[in-house]
Structure formats: C-alpha cells, structure tokens
Amino acid sequence: MKAIFQGRNGLSNSIKNEDDKYSVGYLIDPFREWGFLKPAYAGTTITPTPAWDKYVVDMASSGNAKLVLTQDHIWNVNDVHNTATPVHDMPDGGAYEVYSLQAYQTKIGGTLNSYSTFYFYGGTAGLYDGTNYIDNWMATVPAGASSLGTFSIPYVWQNFLMIGYVTASNYYIAKFDGTLGDNGTLTPTWFELGSNWSVQSFFTYYNYLGVVIYNTYSYESQILLLDGSSTTLPVKRITTSDVIYNSVNINNDLVFLTSDGLKQLGDNGLEPIKSLTSESSSSIATLVSLGISHSDILNNKIYFGSTTNIGGFGKKEGNPYIIYQPYDTAGVQIVKIKNFNTKLYVSSIKADGSYILQYFSTGNAVATLKYPFKDIGQKGIVKYVKFYFKPLASGDAITLGLDTDYGTATTLGTATYATDGAITSKRFEIKKQCHAFRPTVSWTAGGASISHVVVEYEPVSDI
DSSP, rough: OOEEEOOOTTTTTTSOOTTTTOEEEEEEOOTTTHHHHHHHEEEEEEEEEOOOSSEEEEEEEEEEEEEEESSSSEEEEEEETTEEEEEEEEETTTOOOOOOEEOOEEEEEEETTTTTTTEEEEEEEEOSSSSSSTOTTTTSBBOOOOOOOOOOOOOOOEEETEEEEEEEETTTOOOOOOSSSSEEEEEEEEEEEOOOOOEEEEEEEEEEEEEEETTTTTTEEEEEEOOSSSSSOOOEEEEESSSSEEEEEETTEEEEEEEEEEEEEEETEEEEEOOOOTTTTGGGGGGGTOOOOEEEEEEEEEEEEETTEEEEEEETTTTTEEEEEEEESSOOOEEEEEETEEEEEEEETTTTTTEEEEEESSSOOOOOEEEOOOEEEEEEEEEEEEEEOOOOOOOOOOEEEEETTTEEEEEEEEHHHHHHSOOSEEEEEEEEEEEEEEEEEEESSSSOOOOEEOOOEEEOOOO
C-alpha cells in the first residue's frame, strides 16, 4: 500500500488527509512557488547610521523616498544598501508615543502634489512635500485647520474616494479633503462616534468606508459601514463581543483579526474562518493566541504578527484560504508590519532592548515541514520513503526524515547538491514497524522545492 503526501498548502486545517490531520510548516511559504513547498524568504536587517535609538512605528513611500518614522526622527531607507539615515527630527523629541505616516495627494499652493506625506504626532500632523518637512501643518495651514487631539493608540488613516479619514479626539472621525481648496480642507469633527468609542481600524468595502470601533467602557467592538456623506448614521452597524484588532479587505472578503481568531463578515455577523491548531512543541503555537500587534496586505495575502512570529493568510484562486507561518524575526515584540514598496517590512524590539527593522524579499529561511500523520489503524511496516522535488540547485541541502507513532523522529538521510547533484528524488529503503507515520523535511541551506512524498507500507497483524 502507498500513502502520498502532497501538503502543498503548508499549515492549514482546511487541507486535510483522510485521517483529519494537517501539515505543520515552519517558515514555509506555500505561495512562493505554487504546487511546491519551499522556504519563505529570509529577513534582511536594515542598519541605520546612527543606530536606532527608538523603534520604527510606521513606514510610507513618498515619491522616490522610502520614509520610516521612529519616535524621534524620520529616516530615509535605502534597501539596496540596507541602510537608513535620519532626515528630520520630530518636533516633540519623542515626547508622544503615538505616530503614523501616510502618503496622500494634496494641494499645496493650488498644485496637486503626489509626493505629500503626513507624519502624525502630538495632536497634529506635519507635511513632507517632497522637499521640505513642515511641522504642525494640519493645525495651521489647510482650511479648517485644527488640532486632532492626542491618543493612547496610533493615529489611523484611510484613503476613501480620494479623501482621507483619520482618528480624532473626543470620539470623532476627522475628514481631510486634499482636493478642496489650495491646501485642502480639514473637518475635525466629521463623524461623531459617541462617548468611550475609539477607532481601531479602517477598511474600504465596495463604495463604503468601513470603521472598526472599540468601547473602552463596555469592551465591545462595532463595525460601521459609512457611505462618506452622512455624518451621523452608518449604513450598517454590527456589534460583537470580540475585540477586533485589525480589519483587512482581501479581494472584497472582509477579514477581521480578533481576540477569538480570524473571522469573516457573513450574513450572521462575524463568523469564524478557521481555528489555528498546532503541536505544542512548535513555535507556531504562539500564533494561536493571535496576540496581534499589526498586519498588512502584500500580494493579496494578509500578514499578521504575534510576538516574534509572523502568520500569513491567503489563497490561490480557486482554492480555499489557508493559514501558514512564513516568517519570524530576531525580535521579542513585533511593533509594525508593513507592505513597503512591495516588500514586507517588520519592526521589532530585541531581547537586549535594541531595535531592528527587517524586510523579507530575498534569500531562503531555514525551514521545517512535517506532513500529516497517516494512521494505519493497526500495526504496520514502512518499506520505503521516496521524496520528490525540483532539480536541486547549487547550495541546496535538505535533511529528510520520518516521524512514527506520534513521537519518534528518525533521520533518514540528506539530499544535497554538493553530494548528489541536480537530482529530482531520493528514496530510502527501511523496515520500520509502527502504527502511524509522517515524512519530514528540514531545509539547512538553499531553497529546494518539495513536490510530494510517497511512502510504501504494509499492515501486519496486531496479534
């Protein structure tokens, strides 16, 4: 008898074998080469001069500039040479903990400038116009100029139908129309949320502006759909007992990262997409709690952070959504995840208290893959295990193994380009007695692409 292990979808409880099991992939990206399993990209660290003295809280592209914001500086990042240099001192010297960056088109002196970037801090926003940094711009320059107030959470911004919406003090959403007037027009009290409500996140959904709000008194969350015209009543209001950390529109599927896992907006409110289960010995288990700090979309996949691990959520067209863990960082606490110039950037704090900024777009991680267990249902003997992969390339090295009876790990051997050349499979003849088995793969170097594994076994009498 033969068992064939595909497992191309990595970590997912929607892709199961007949025993209701699923694969566990650590630092695997099932979308990097669809139909094969291979390591995700490795992280590359940005080294600033001088060293980071505060952590990176946000990032934005502004024309040809790639700007990152710490609590005391704005920096220009060069991800060709992996360096960063400070270009502007924050006016409050790091006194406020809440900041964000947002690129936005706005008129300056009557001209539409596509390189404008707001940097929010201390109840106002400065403006980078592509050349100059103008502090306190939002409170002094546009029509309706006003303070936005200070917060205990970062400023949240959303572009919707060419108009920007941002969190404001006293339970309001502010509206900034950069096309109205020579320097745009600010309406600081555009939409009233009510006492104790604050904005957690924005999203867009067809012709609606979506807002996730949280009540600091009742500890409940609500989802509002606004049409952009009414300043008092939402088109739809959904109440949930879950705490919603973030919201994402991925191909017009609304996904919410909540205190009770990933959920989707359905006919009956928020509905679970899937529960994330894993072996307690795996670092993937830390994703179960979904202690999410930040998330963003890259290539139609959601990436979200929990401690040092980064989870992914997405699907290939015509296939179901899957959850996987493509990345981790050298940090202890992930501060920000951002799609920054089509690269995934992650800001985190290391155990020694230092700060790092990494991006993931090149190289290969040191990954592991454990296929689903095949339970024979009685005693059996595994006769051989054969691993199939694309031709090994220079630098590729993988260790191949077999786990048996839900606990015993056996290394079968290795497949390396240095020793084996550009082989496309490797077979191991064994005589292993067990009740259950699964193949395993560990990448020690390179980025070998695994296709599938075939195990031949024979049930034997338990008597």
